[in-house]
Amino acid sequence: MSTNQVAPEFIKTDLKEKLEMPSDITDQIDKNDKDKVSVNIEELIDTNTFDQLLDMDDDEDHEFSYSLVVNYFDQAEETFKDMDAALDKKDLPELSRLGHFLKGSSAAIGLKKVKETCEKIQNIGNCQDEIGLKGLDETEAIKKITQILPLVKAEYSEAEEYLKSFYEQETR
């Protein structure tokens, strides 16, 4: 299933090709996309938290924060694997726990989107719907998580990209 984020761009590029839109219009579209991207960063990262993390670096090469971020990458990937396994086993409590777990560390770094999605997973795993109210049955829950898991992975990749490029810039 294509996620919401992927769809528009895919459609856009398709449209562009199909309609053979004149270049100035495509430029406009591209520009809009760029603006969207920059806005997306704000949605992606909670600057307060992340800045606080950076503040704790003793010096300019961000040793501490970068190592923390790397730890996070490792942890997230482990967790995703575990999540996949748990989903296969239809182990909802495990999924919930994993969701909670990753939620915590994502929040610590300041990755807003990932954290929110993890919270959803946590709640759904607890047979609560996305805002925490009880009422889901197990099959529904599994279905939902199956939908959400790729989403969270995509969000994570996005965040990973951003962070990696950020540190690359910083340590240049």
Place this chain on the structure above:
Amino acid sequence: MLDPTLPDPSASSTTIPTTTTKTVTKKGNQQGGTGIPDFVKKLFCMLEECIYPHIFSWSAKGDTFVVKDPSEFAKVILPSHFKHSNFSSFVRQLNKYDFHKVRNPDDRRRRVYGDQAWEFQHPNFKYNRKDLLEGIKRKATGKAAAAARAANNNDTSIDGSDTHRHSNLSSSSLSSSNCTKNELKEMTIKLQEQIQKIQESQTKMSSHMQLCDTKYNAIVEAVDRFRNNMAAQETLMRDIMQHLMTPITTTASSTSNDNNSESPPPEMQKLLQTYNEVSRANTDQMNRISKLVEHMQNDSVITMSSITTSATTTTAATTIPSMGPLAPFNFAIHNNTNNTPTTNNNITTTSLNNSHQQQHSYMPPYPVTTTTPQQTSIPPSMPLKVAMSSPSLRRKSNIPGWSIPPRVLLVDDDLIFRRLSTKLLQVAGCTIDVAADGLEAITKLGSGSYDIVLMDIMMPKLDGISATRNIRQYDTWTPIISMTSNTTDRDVQEYILSGMTDVLPKPLDQRTLRKLLERYCAHLKAVRQGYYGNNNVIEGAQITDIIENNEKGKQPMIATPPVIISTSSFLDSMQTDTIQLDQHQQQNQQQQQQQQQQHDQDNSNHRWQVFVNNSHFIPPTSQPTGQIEDDEVTRVWKKAKLSSNDD
């Protein structure tokens, strides 16, 4: 310098015999100057005798004479009158007397006298004109005599031709040596002037530096005083807050018995909040000040080092970069023998000692020595110096409060969160221990005691709530703070019921963490400030002891020879500060040990307070200050306690 017309003894005497003649002639010339030269006389006589007219005779006119046969002349006539038989010598002689050879291409004469004939002419050499002979003077002789006489005037020695030449030479060399002497003299004078100018400018510079130093010291003092004032204000505010808190909480607790929440009523909260904000602002300000001062000192160190690198040995200079923030203190250029630093900071000691030794052995053109001592304020600057001793220390001590860093137990299963929180807590000045789950937390609490526990809720093996319940069975005093992202009212209630003291939402925010620490580790601050009765006295005494010791520790500097570079006064203060810093560190350690003991003591007080809070009794004023008598509330409480004990 040689006069080419000078009589060259070697040149003038072609053959030895004639030398004497010449010299005699010269002498004659010198002495008289008007007598007829002998040569000329002889010549005249020869011509008068006219023995061999076919060889040598007057010319027809009588104004010249002719040598018709030079070879015969040389063979026969010359030897009889002169001591040689060399015609060319004869001719040379004639030339010297200004006789000129007649080269008249007069065929008649020539033919008359023959092809070989030599005819010589002199205006004063005429037939039967003896009277004119006096006019014949030696050419070279005249000039030479004149030159010699001129030269003789410069010299004292008048002893023949040799001395003339030599005297001239020596006079020239003397004058040349005179020249070089003069030149050298001038040069030395110039150099001396330059040196003097340099010295003057140096004294000016040093006096200017002294001025700068005094100004700078004044500024530092002012900053320290300011900082002190801020700290004092801080403590005052805290005291006020403490005083305020207890009556209000008593009233609050009395009015709301079923109020489960641990947090004091909203007004109290507000007050606390504002107070905490203000204190935080204070600390920030002090941080900034400390940073600024450190920068200033670092800069001055740099400038000093650049100025005095010429004067100091490299050892002292190289200790600077290696010491980092400690640099200002280690950069001691002193000539003090008395101020042997009593430090337990080895590096400081070695560097200071090094500089001492170096100073003693070093005989510089710029004696870097100290002037009269400057009693810069030390006690106020002490905390500042302590603050700047190292970055981590600075953080700790700039937070007004931790005399002992709070010991925190952090319980969380997430490595990233643990790392992050550890760092945050370190920045806040705590020592941290970690546990990965509830079981580990229980174990750790069993073996050690902590000032505060930060407990995650969702954990494997044993979750936070269960762990807390377990812990509370035997430990009711340690504040256990739950960390969670679930902060609904219901959740909070659950936490409190299990025995948790407070709730800290995840993700951790530095400010909230600080607030929390300040609240629950207040006793660690309070101890230092001497809020508690007896402890106050001891603490105060200790602190004053430190101050007094440091005052005494400042021994008078030996007034030493005048300073050329005198960043000395500043350096003096630096060195004394170093000493005091080290002493203070020593004291600090002792203090800490003592405080540790008191800490445990205070723990019991605090435990009581917390327990009381938990059990919703009316808490007493935590410890009698000695000034506050048992007030009404306390009396009521005591009654209640007694009655509860009876139950």
